[in-house]
Amino acid sequence: MAQAKHQAIADKQQILDTLRPKSVLQPMTAEATDVVPESQLIEGYVVIVRFPFRVGRESRVKLVNGRLGRTERPKFGNEDPNNDLYLIDRGSLLNISRGHFFHPEGGGRLSTH
Structure with missing residues (x-):
């Protein structure tokens, strides 16, 4: 009985360790918030659960109600996507590559301007 309880606690801890954010990104301007897909924002933050964390431009977009929107990104086999976060570049010129x-590991602040 005690061993089963200990295992249950260890299982819960493993779940928490897996899901607990390692870091977060916070868009600092309205423009920055606008390029992050809504599905990636939790209370205004992009949650990072593993490193390295890669960020790049979403190249699969379509015009929806006069605005650029993401199209479904197909997943083939066991291939991981190139980026963990895809930003939508809404400018007339491309500003996001x-x-x-990429953020190689946790610890410290990452600032881009």
């Missing part, structure tokens, strides 16, 4: 930046 397909491989814009």
Whole structure:
């Protein structure tokens, strides 16, 4: 009985360790918030649960109600996507590259301007 309880606690801890954010990104301007897909924002933050964390431009977009929107990104086999976060570049000129930046590991602040 005690061993089963200990295992249940260990299982819960493993779940928490897996799902607990390692870091977060916070868009600092309205423009920055606008390029992050709504599905990636939780209370205004992009949650990072593993490193390295890669960010790049979404190249699969379509015009929806006069605004650029994401199209479904197909997943083939066991291939991981190139980026963990795809930003929608709404400018007339491209400002975000397909491989814009990556955060190699946790600890400390990452600031881009």
